[in-house]
Amino acid sequence: MSKDKPPGAVMIDPKIESLLGAVMAKIDHSVLGQTATEKEVYEGAQIALLRQVAAFCVKPSHVAFARKTLSSLFDLNQADPATKKPANKDGSEERIAPLELPAICTVVGFPHGANCTEIKLAETALALEQGATEIDMVVNLGDVHQGAWEAIGHEIASMTERVHQHERPFGSLPLLKVIFETTYLKDSQIRHLAEICADCQVDYVKTSTGFDYIRNQQTGRVEKPGATSRVVALMREICQGNPRIKASGGITTWKKVNQFLGAGADRIGTSATEAIYQQGLKVLGAR
Numbered sequence: 001m002s003k004d005k006p007p008g009a010v011m012i013d014p015k016i017e018s019l020l021g022a023v024m025a026k027i028d029h030s031v032l033g034q035t036a037t038e039k040e041v042y043e044g045a046q047i048a049l050l051r052q053v054a055a056f057c058v059k060p061s062h063v064a065f066a067r068k069t070l071s072s073l074f075d076l077n078q079a080d081p082a083t084k085k086p087a088n089k090d091g092s093e094e095r096i097a098p099l100e101l102p103a104i105c106t107v108v109g110f111p112h113g114a115n116c117t118e119i120k121l122a123e124t125a126l127a128l129e130q131g132a133t134e135i136d137m138v139v140n141l142g143d144v145h146q147g148a149w150e151a152i153g154h155e156i157a158s159m160t161e162r163v164h165q166h167e168r169p170f171g172s173l174p175l176l177k178v179i180f181e182t183t184y185l186k187d188s189q190i191r192h193l194a195e196i197c198a199d200c201q202v203d204y205v206k207t208s209t210g211f212d213y214i215r216n217q218q219t220g221r222v223e224k225p226g227a228t229s230r231v232v233a234l235m236r237e238i239c240q241g242n243p244r245i246k247a248s249g250g251i252t253t254w255k256k257v258n259q260f261l262g263a264g265a266d267r268i269g270t271s272a273t274e275a276i277y278q279q280g281l282k283v284l285g286a287r
Contacts, residue, residue, distance in 0.1 A: 016284045021052060023257060023280060026266065028105055028134075028246065029273040030057040032210065038065055045069040047274050048102045049077070054267060055134050057105035060127055067104050067131030074101045103175075105134035108159075111209040113138030113181070117155045121162050128166045128174060135163050136206060136246075136269075138179045144189055149196065157200045164201075177204035177246055183212035183225045187234060194238040201243075204267065205235055208249030226250030229263040236264030254279035 012020075029051070031044035041062045048056035049070060058066045077099050106127045109115040115123070124135050137159055143152050156178060163176040178197050182190055197205050207227040216223050226249025235245050247260040248269025254276050257268050270276065 012281070016281075019284060020277065020280050023254075023261070024051045024053055024273070024277065026261065026268055027051075027053040027257070027273055027276075028055040028057045028248070028267055028269045029053045029102075030210075030248075030269055030271045031062070032057065032059055032107065032110075032271070036062070038062070041066055042069050044271075045073060049073050049099055051273055051277055052099060053102050053273060055103040055105040057107070057134075057136065057269065059110075060106050060108070060123060063104060063106050063127050063132050064130040070101060070104065074099065103133045104131050105136060106132045107179075107209075108135055108137040109140075110136070110138050110179075111181075111211040113140045113179070114142065117158060120155070121158060124159065124162050125166075128163070132174070133168055134175045134177065135159070136177045136179055138181065138209060139193060141181055141184055144185065144193065149192060152193070153196050153200065156196055156202060160200045160202055175203040177206045178202050178243075179206040179209055181209055181212055182207045182227070182231045183214060183249075190231065190234060191238050194235060194243075197243050198239060204244045204246045205239060206246040206248060206269070207231060207235070210249045210269070210271075212249060224250060227260060229259055232260055232263040232265050252276070254283055 029044060029048045031041050033040070036059065041058055044058070045056060045066060056066060056070060108123045108127070109120045120137060124137070127135060139152060140155065160176050164173050166174055168174060180190060180193055194205055210224065210226060212224055212226065213222050214225065215221070227247040232245060232247050239245060244266040245264055246267040246269055247265035251257060251260060251268055251270045252272040252275065257270070257276055260268060
């Protein structure tokens with residue numbers, strides 16, 4: 001650890017830092033709330049860069065702002081990594097090592113998947129032009145429930161082609177993740193969707209939007225089930241690593257993150273990244 005570490009900062013054991021970093025590198029930090037503002041996106045970009053997540057996921061209207069913000073924060077860190085970097089809110093821990101720029105992720109057909117395929121393709125094209133490098137698209141749930149598998153296959157194939165034909169500056173391909181919204185699906189429908197995604201060479205299949213509201217018939221309360229370990233394990237069994245799996249929806253604790261990773265998830269979508277990091281510090285004994 002650098003001798004230039006700021007006074008009062010907590011020294012983290014390299015082994016603990018490595019374990020934390022390995023988990024953070026599997027997270028897509030999201031700012032997707034209905035009322036999310038640019039201020040919240042800015043704060044989210046700070047967290048995404050400081051915690052070195054895989055991707056920073058924002059709404060389509062925030063893609064350009066998120067790209068500009070992340071790039072500015074990254075440039076400051078590169079210019080002077082000892083002092084110019086995203087600040088930790090409580091000031092108790094600072095990162096000295098140069099940071100890597102997380103991917104910019106956005107959502108398409110979100111959250112219901114009901115947009116026409118042509119609109120989803122146009123939305124995707126604009127997002128890629130504005131700097132997104134990962135697209136999380138919601139499948140048309142009505143088509144799934146009526147068994148319109150040919151239409152679903154056409155849409156997913158068209159989306160995959162559109163995303164993969166757009167090269168990043170350094171030549172690697174952008175990624176497409178297809179959101180199933182598994183709360184509303186039977187296992188047989190999940191299986192069929194996963195098989196279509198594999199045939200279309202989708203990069204990830206994803207459990208939920210985080211907006212999967214249902215009414216509990218016993219209590220009358222509205223709930224958001226989100227991801228479940230059982231469904232992630234089922235998706236892993238079907239996909240066998242191709243496509244990879246992103247679990248999202250209600251994953252807000254260190255324990256849950258590791259639970260889903262253990263069930264077979266390759267990525268975790270969450271808005272609670274900073275809380276998860278702080279819980280990880282405590283669980284691993286750094287605080």
